[in-house]
Amino acid sequence: MFIDSAKIYIKAGDGGNGAVSFHREKYINKGGPDGGDGGKGGDVVFIVDEGLRTLQDFRYKRRYKAENGQNGGSSNCSGKGGGDLIIKVPPGTLVRDEQTGRIIADLVKPGQRTVIAKGGRGGAGNQHFATPTRQVPNFAKPGDPGEELWAILELKLLADVGLIGFPNVGKSTILSMVTAAQPKIANYHFTTIDPNLGVVNIDAENGFVMADIPGIIEGAHEGVGLGHEFLKHIERTKLLIHVVDISGSEGRDPIKDFEIINEELKKYNPVLFERPQIVAANKMDVTGAEENLEVFRKSVESQGYQVFPVSAASNKGLKELVYYAAQRIKELPDTILTSDEEDEVLYTAVEEEPFEVRKENDIFVVEGNWVKKLVGSTNFDNYESLQYFQRSIKRKGIVDALENMGINEGDTVKMYDLEFEYFR
Template sequence: MKFVDEAYIDVAAGDGGAGCVSFRHEKYKEFGGPNGGDGGRGGHVFAVADPNLNTLVDFRYSRRHHARNGQHGMGSDMFGAAGDDITLKMPVGTIITDAETGEVLHELLKPGEIITIAKGGDGGFGNMRFKSAINRAPRQKTPGWPGEGRKLKLELKVLADVGLLGMPNAGKSTFITAVSNARPRIADYPFTTLHPNLGVVRVAPEQSFVVADLPGLIEGASEGAGLGHLFLRHLQRTRLLLHIVDIAPFDGADPVAQAKAIVGELKKYDAALYEKPRWLVLNKVDMVPADEREARVKDFVKRFKHKGPVFEISALTREGCESLIKAVYKHIKSQQVAEQPATYIDPRFSGDAAE
């Protein structure tokens, strides 16, 4: 299951309806005067941030979104009806960019936030608008104004609640396989993971969260070394980072030095990402003799100077994984409650008109 975080769509608002040229034709009224109405405005195209969505996959298969045109004006002083608006539901965190100019138009950050991404054209004037003391039988009318049309790029930075950090061969892919439904490629050589993988972690029948396994980071990643830097932006809105460390590297490397290198690259790339909640997960404890495990863990934590939660697991044997995912779910749930209102109300039906 790969990241589906980018889509290109065409949106077009409706054109305004044309005005009407019409005159009253009533019995005993020889000169009834003009009564041609205005055309209706074209439909707008709105975008709404829906907290129930977490992917842009729908826009991969539905690229064209066109609102209806306004109706033409009619006689008897009747204006044309406005075209129906359309509302595109997008996940919270979607960045909307003009695909032709590269200008960022908007970023949907709050659940229920609604914006206009293409404005419908105004309706044209009917001949009743041109009536005056010196022009009592005008035959002028104007066409409707065209609606806005745009080519848009949609980009979603968050597709997972939890992001995995770590060196190549730290055991991230094995961990995501152990706790979720994802089945990434796993091998005993570096850079097995070439693209992000998503997995849904089921804590209970109705309790779950999404975890992302990214290609491993190496020193110099913030300057472009390796593959991990290409996907760091996907972590910018995850709620929690799990820093997975191989506590028993097969090549005899110092795990503390490796862990500090990862943290350094994170800080260089984005200071805000560096400040995000980050838990330390010491993996492959099954490779450490039981009588040495406690001392090695204490030594690592002391030298690494980590102040957050620390977990000891073996992704291969699944030792410690259950307690970790329960703690992660509890943390995510508490953040979700703080971030969102208790009940999500679609703004289209809340009585507030979007302008």
């Protein structure tokens, strides 16, 4: 079965902790601090592999974690960085943050490499905290945690040309005649429930990928039938070939069918409706097709669409159709669904809140990534480390935030596993 979406958990490596160490050597009684820094955690990196075609593998493995950085050592030795985790995905994979819906990456080109989750920075060793007045720092910083998220992977077929139209109008037959693909073909609706891909070879230097998109029905933009799953596969195509049954063999009106499909595209995604489109008037070998073509062509060409009369069953008119499509594709740019600039703005917004203060019953709770790192890096049994902690929360604005919320002397403040009484 064609797998076009998957949900996976991604965790970058945590940074290694900084070391608390002092230089020890024969004949040197009191060496200075020499605790090394922790190593950086490994990143989670997605790479586009053109040999992959589905997200099948992600059905069986759902959790991915990069290596943690090693802790720092004595003698100013830094810990080794954690190895990056490389995850290969097929061309056309879109990566979203499940929680926010934000697009993290649009992976299109073979070899494209994108960091999806960044590893945490290594913590600073105690060598960095020595000052003229603090010559024996008994504390170091822990490593930052690596980024983690539940990600939604969506595979939108990477085809140059998409065949669209109602079920049973001959899309699969056209694909089978112009490519080496062998889609399932039968005379009933929704024969194609998974997209089929085929390569159209024009000559030694020219060719393109064609996708037979499962039939769209009225109401598809609202999810009727398999609407959303069908429609999203056309978002990347450069050119649409709109296939209609010009014979009206099932009592359908070719003009009305054409208008319904385009209306569904417009409602689902207006940009998709504006995608270049040509029309294949199929089943010209059936009685009544010639008369219908004259009326249909007059209506459709007046709207700016070019019509190609074809008979997929007898392979008539298909050569002209694919040659024209190949020429148009050369003139059209690649379709990209997002931009790096947009992602950067969204990342910045996430990093703007260093802490959060709230009141639970009579306890003031302070949380946030910055707070968690500070608490973890403080040696509360050491006077100098405790002073560093107090100066840090005052500089960051936590003390002011607590006072604005009405904290009084003797009230309890909780920061993760740490609880203490507040005094001015």
